[in-house]
Amino acid sequence: MAYVNPSGEFRRDQRYISTRITADGRDGYPVEPGRYRLIVSRACPWANRAIIVRRLLGLEDVLSMGVAGPTHDERSWTFDLDPDGRDPVLGIERLQQAFFARQPGYDKGITVPAIVDVPTGQVVTNDFAQITLDLSLEWTKYHREGAPRLYPEHLRDEIDRINDAVFTDVNNGVYRAGFAGTQGAYEQAYQRLFARLDALSDLLSTRRYLAGDTITEADVRLFTTLVRFDPVYHGHFKCNRRKLSEMPVLWAYARDLFQTPGFGDTIDFVHIKQHYYLVHTDINPTRIVPAGPDTSVWLTEHGREELGGRPFGDGTPPPPPKPGERVAAGHGAAA
Template sequence: MAQPTDSDTRTDGNTEYGRRPFKRSKSHFADRITADGRDGWPVEAGRYRLAVSRACPWASRAVISRRLLGLEDALSLAIADPVQDDRSWRFTLDPDGRDPVLGIRFLSEAYDAREKDYPNGVSVPAVVDVPSGKLVTNDYHRVTLDFATEWTALHRPGAPDLYPEPLRAEIDEVMAAVYRDVNNGVYRAGFATGQSEYEEACRDVFTRLELLSDRLAQRRYLVGETITEADIRLFTTLVRFDAVYHGHFKCNRFKLAEDPVLWAYTKDLYQTPGFGDTVDFHHIKQHYHRVHTGINPNGIVPLGPDMFGWLTPHYREELGGRPFGDGTPPGPVPAGEEVPPSGRP
């Protein structure tokens, strides 16, 4: 997600929205951090810092992947304030409003260190090279796949295989549909500039949700018997659905909690270590309702929905499946990265 730009056009998570038709821009900085360092950025413990917002679904993918794979000690985490100003993501949650590792007040400083006067939005997730202070990549699509496949030497013992090679073709197919109609679809609906544009996007969202509900009715996870990258990408939209997309983005044919299969599936993942313990509902609601002034000009943050249901039984274990395959759950959340009580059910 990126910062507001002006009163007519705003950017959000590699998106542009406002009075112009909705458009999601490509990641400009697409360097990869790889085991062999072929792009000039080798995998190296302690060298990089992952900058995120807990409000952003695209950044949340990276936070969940990092936690499931046990990369916390190898890749430090910078958490931005969910509410931006005209200088974009800011580190006002840290003492003196400055990231303690990078020494910067705004993520845009890392962008400027890489490319001065970069004209596009400042988005998260962003991986920054600590020694130089330069942005390495903001490629939200590729970064988690590389965590799973290029950072294996730094994975924790018992880390799951989130992108198993025999299933990659099916995972890619599922993720493409989820991205088009759900991850990106809610934004297309929420930032639509005309009735027909909105209705088309909204229909796409719910047609895909119904297909996903059918797919998940007899299987615990989207592809195979374990959690994969596909589940992470769907989860980060579903966990925000009732809190922001249903009302704020007008995706209101039904609530997530009104679909028994999708609601149980999302609760199952939420209650799985590495998923719910990264979700901050307070950050999510503050960002969407206070930053998207084109949709919510008064910045009023709704009190609801009630969060109590997230911890109720889901019974999905009756479908079988093994969340971590032959691996194990991640350990406790590292000190300083815990979601505060205000963000939990």
């Protein structure tokens, strides 16, 4: 849920269900293989983070994943990708049902990602920022051999600083521009967005990843916005100073990540475009979905190896996605 204040500024409702799933179960929800189901949409950048982190850490066999369709109505995300329109594990047609099972009459955002307790059918949390951190820190017993350290203790202060700035000016900044209700609010968001992208370009001109020479949580969070920039945010949200493909450092950085196992193989460009252009009828009343841009450019050489670095640190790349979790043919980058 979100709103535009009297000054025309977009405000995101960040009142999430903050219950945590932890190794010691202090909130009443201990980490247990098979007990929980991660609900996502491949269209959503916030959910895309959880998809990537789950893949990188190798949690597919202990935390199942349900994928909602790319569009939703005012009530909630729906499971229209499943044959009978129901999630095969939870047996529900709408994510809303899991929220109402936990809190009848729940009046805040029905958002993805959300983690649902399978035995009770109740949502545990939809706190997207904490979900990925907890997958890294609380689910360690079930990480695959060779899983990367995405939130290492010695880098947490730096990662947190980067994440705070990126969220405010970039992740949420594109929405602040796209949904602005006045010219002034739009231009303020636009200027902050591109000032931050310029600063990130400077940072990434001398280091391969945001927090040094290995992939961290910070890279996951920036990537899911960058990969949507040219297909959606540049035109749909009027973030049009330059396309990502016209920002050399960020474009090379984004392609480097896209071509890294666990990143690009989670991206569904068809779902991404369908979501934004079909759902946001106030911005796109015709509901016409653009045919472009060409996605084959995501597979071109990026040259970032020259900066050194070890993508997974002392770890290893994740194996290919499981057959039931692969992006549909023709929905990813075209070779």
